Amino acid sequence: MDDCIFCKIANGEIPSTKVYEDENWFAFRDIEPAAPVHVLLIPKKHVDNILAFDEEYNKNFADFFLVVKKIAEQEGLKESGFRLVMNTGEKAGQSVFHFHAHIIGGKEMGWPPFPEDK
Numbered sequence: 001m002d003d004c005i006f007c008k009i010a011n012g013e014i015p016s017t018k019v020y021e022d023e024n025w026f027a028f029r030d031i032e033p034a035a036p037v038h039v040l041l042i043p044k045k046h047v048d049n050i051l052a053f054d055e056e057y058n059k060n061f062a063d064f065f066l067v068v069k070k071i072a073e074q075e076g077l078k079e080s081g082f083r084l085v086m087n088t089g090e091k092a093g094q095s096v097f098h099f100h101a102h103i104i105g106g107k108e109m110g111w112p113p114f115p116e117d118k
């Protein structure tokens with residue numbers, strides 16, 4: 001999609017630190033990491049976010065969790081675990097409107113994520 005920063009990262013127009021790529025997926029390091037490991041996984045085929053999915057588009061996600069697992073293993077997160085975050089919509093903190101999953105790990109993480117809201 002024209003003017004989409006993550007489409008441009010996936011096609012190499014904008015540089016990134018790539019950690020994984022296959023025919024349908026691209027993963028790279030977040031520019032403002034929230035933890036020692038902070039990878040963004042994006043589909044090469046643009047979709048704004050989960051709310052824009054339909055049955056047809058969802059077929060692209062058949063291997064989504066297997067790709068997440070592959071990256072987590074590659075990043076050494078198998079033992080420590082990791083958090084998978086998909087901010088969906090502006091009010092939920094989404095700032096880039098090309099679906100992306102944050103794969104975050106390498107440090108202890110508490111739950112709930114926003115204890116001050118309790």
Ligand code: AMP
Nearest residue numbers: 016029030031032087093094095096097
């Ligand atoms: P979100 O707020 O969930 O939409 O996440 C967008 C993420 O993209 C943020 O964590 C940003 O730090 C990250 N980000 C934005 N631009 C870039 C970029 N050019 N390279 C790597 N990460 C980026």
